[in-house]
Amino acid sequence: GMSYDRYQQLDIIYKYLDTVASKYSDIVKIVTPATSFENRPLTYLKISKDNFKSGKPVIFLDGAMHAREWITVPTVTYAIHKLVENVTEPDLLDRFDWILFPVVNPDGYQHSFDRERMWRKTRSTDQHSMGRICRGVDINRNFDFVWNTTGTESHPCSDIFPGSKALSEVETRVVNAIFTEHKDKMVMYLSVHSFGSMILYPWSNNGTLSDRAFALHTVGIRMADAINAFSVINFPRYRVGNSALVLDYFTSGSSDDYAHSIGVPLAYTLELPGRGSNGFVLHPRYIKPVIAETWAGVVVGARMAGDLF
């Protein structure tokens, strides 16, 4: 297992993924389809009892699309832990195939440890920036769904710079390829972010509801109930709703909207707990309670996804 009493550096996370993949090689496949802008592995795990052969419904979780949202990483590695190392819900591997991608943005994650704790974007250098060099693209504005139409800023120095074009970032393309490969079977996608204790669903670009809104809302509420039932930590209770209604801003080019647009019925952004003037910095004492309560939500969401789709 991995220690959850502090936030881990990338080398520890990569080592954990390697160890799990070799120790449980019958059910875990480690995949590195590309490297990041700064040549770090873009690595995720495929967990399946039959190597995805029988075509079970697929569930996909990703973390650290935004570098500074450190709590998302142990949340996704804990899901791995609960699926293969400390199995208390064996039905989840009987019924589903899983994709777990703990660090979508390793360059940004590393930079947030080394230099700028509040770094959010990738670390790419955009060729179209004139004069001043500003690094990075907001991966959650870089997907090919109504790209660069709302909730973005065209200046490359902005934290919500959507890139020079959709899918400009290799990190985005790797997530996009997972959607393409599994879209026919993917029943649930949880993009794990922080902060604010929210479960958000499409459409985030204009606040309209998809034809799956009833299922999205019902499953979202059940996940939130499961998480809120813990209430071991003094954070706000989870709220559930359309992203644009719960937040006070629109976004375009986001991963959950894109996944939903190509047919993933239950596509959510999970905003994990955070508090105070800077909720991205969550004291390590909260890692264990947050990952445990979030896992309870994932379990409920997965089972409902399997029942409904």
Ligand code: 0X9
């Ligand atoms: O702005 C974002 O990308 C998300 N908030 S964060 O603080 N983690 O950066 C919210 C995304 C809302 N949009 C969708 N759910 N699509």
Ligand code: ZN
């Ligand atoms: Zn985020």
